[in-house]
Amino acid sequence: MADKKIKIGINGFGRIGRLVARVILQRNDVELVAVNDPFITTEYMTYMFKYDSVHGQWKHNELKVKDEKTLLFGEKPVTVFGIRNPEDIPWGEAGADFVVESTGVFTDKDKAAAHLKGGAKKVVISAPSKDAPMFVVGVNEHEYKSDLNIVSNASCTTNCLAPLAKVINDRFGIVEGLMTTVHSITATQKTVDGPSMKDWRVVDLTVRLEKAATYDEIKKAIKEESEGKLKGILGYTEDDVVSTDFVGDNRSSIFDAKAGIALSDNFVKLVSWYDNEWGYSTRVVDLIIHMSKA
Template sequence: MVNIGINGFGRIGRMVLRCALEDGSVTVVAVNDPFIGPDYMAYLFKFDSSHGAFNGEVSFQEDCLVICGKKIYLSHEKNPKKIPWGAHGADYVVEATGVFRSVDKCQGHITGGAKKVVITAPSEDAPMFVCGVNEKDYKSSMNIVSNASCTTNALAPIAKVIHDNFQIVEGLMTTIHSVTATQKTVDSPSGKVQWIFMKQNSSIYCFIFFATPTSLYLIPPPPPLSASS
């Protein structure tokens, strides 16, 4: 049995917990999120607008979620170094905040007692792996790795099959992404000008982190790919 902790209880973190409960070979022993209290954690986990209601009992106490009778301990630390992964027996940490995406930033989880970290987003410097593409390149000495982006996971396996059998001479991929939490419900200031308009009426061109990692090393020899969104 593998014991894991989850940092960040947004959509990805909650889906990781659901998958772990369904799988049975992975046990989530702790969840950390500095911005959500246990009552909202329980409610958001139980009811999901996209995936439907969780088929099981969900309740909460001051320091834990209780799911199907099993306690999952909670913490609310902003600094990964202060999260007590070791105290709760979490050997692996799923870094799902979208904030800590470099080896240096994720090193705090190791300091807190975890043995390895998997980042659920593209990383600046951590090795990136996509199942079906390059997972065989993983080495046990790699303590912090990235699962790349949702777009990379969607297209890299297809690109690999085509490239292995026919060779991609040149490629351009365009993705239409669903609405994200960073978009505004009404027009208002934002750090980037393309994000200032209400999401209901906007199609926003943005940079996506697909073409670079896929072209560089996920698919050897690297095909010349570019992308837009």
């Protein structure tokens, strides 16, 4: 799969499903071939995709309904299914190599494996899973093996926390710590929409370090990584920012240098922002691309 455009299907056209579709449609190395959602019509799919209350109106190729089983993104046809049982969805006929499982319902390996019966080759669950291996791009995606057919992209919070924690642990060592996440009102991720009008979040990470370090040394380490191996994944800012500054940011984690504090050389509080929809959806596609090359 490494030498051709990666064909992707999406199960569940809710918040994450639609944004994953937006990410795919703005890239040249992946292709959206099918969408399944048994709870909404193609007309409603079109409306909800085109007009997003958080991320704004779709301003790329024109989207319209060709018929009840086909959407047209410009001249690009995308097959639409309305099937409840995952094993009955004919992903193979639609040409989907990868399926993004974004209903929030089929999050364990056995349930997600039903997509393989319909012809999909790999499944990426857009939620934490109790038994599927979880990968965070920028942290542990290198551990993926090609024989793994069902994986999880972990949670949006983990995608924010893990890159930051990795830098701190690699550079200074983490003896112990605790994390708090603060977010705006959300709807439980279903295949029908709910009142999630905002999607910023912030992670507050407090850790005790193994190796003593000043706050300036910690900032320097994070900045270096944000411009190096973790560029595009981990961000760094010293601006006076607010939550809405990060809506639409495709990075997983943006470290707020002014919001943190060192209580001592071994005890620090770190703050990092993230767009828990757009950044996460971008990582879903990044993980698929990585898997296709394994």
